[in-house]
Amino acid sequence: MKISVIIPTYNRIFFLKRSIDSVLEQSLKPYEVIIVDDGSSDGTSTMIKKNYPKINLICQENKGVSAARNIGIRASSGDWVCFLDSDDEWKKNKLNEQMLAIKKNTNYSFCHSNEEWIKNGKKINQKKKHKKYGGDIFKECLDMCRISPSSVMINKSVFDDIGFFNEDLVVCEDYELWLRICAHYKVLFVDEPLIIKYGGHEGQLSNSIESIEYYRIKALEYLLSTEMTYENKKEAVKILLFKLGIYLNGLKKRNKILDIVKYNKKIKFWNKVMFE
Secondary structure (H helix, E strand, C coil): CCEEEEEEECCCHHHHHHHHHHHHCCCCCCCEEEEEEECCCCCHHHHHHHHCCCCEEEEECCCCHHHHHHHHHHHCCCCEEEECCCCCEECCCHHHHHHHHHHHCCCCCEEEEEEEEEECCEEECCCHHHCCCCECCCHHHCCCCCCCHHHCEEECHHHHHHCCCCCCCCCCHHHHHHHHHHCCCCEEEEEEEEEEEEECCCCCHHHHCCCHHHHHHHHHHHHCCCCCCHHHHHHHHHHHHHHHHHHHHHHHHCCCHHHHHHHHHHHHHHHHHHCC
């Protein structure tokens, strides 16, 4: 079982060392570590070359996190792939616990774990709406992203079957890919916090986007262009219509006339699909 670790990063030099060290200190050592520097201007590449000369460093122009992850996947030579966001951290037993779980459940190709949250230096509890699941979880994952990229371990064959991250999405790219995967694969869940997610700092994409529902709508529309069962399609359209309604109400409050017309047409179209 060869595990490739892919760390995409963009101008996060002050967090990156913590993330890299958490990989190198794993009780189960990965087969390889690949860092994709997505056009950083803060000296990231120089720092990596100086402090981590054995790590495989790939540098590219700024193309976004999806492109960074995708180039890392294509460059990897392991049969299992893990991602680590450069402001997150792994606990020392992360890889080992997931490897043991997969060896006990050999029919699974996708595994994720629970997580610990730290915001502004303080541990915070997850809300009920952030509950994680295992098994056939497509329906449970439609409302929001319930799988952290930093927690996953994926057999590389899944990308050959399902495809890669959608590079047209600025955010919600993980939400969309996990839905594509969950529409066809059962998910193994390790109900133990194996990663630490840090929030409250500048530069997080979720802090810079006015309405994440806009991108969830785009993600769901893309998802519905892919193959899935009738039942999954019905559930996806149902949640899409719900989100379109929320977004449309916001447009009406802001009196965005052209967008109101556009989203009314979307709702009519998907209502027609729903009741075909």
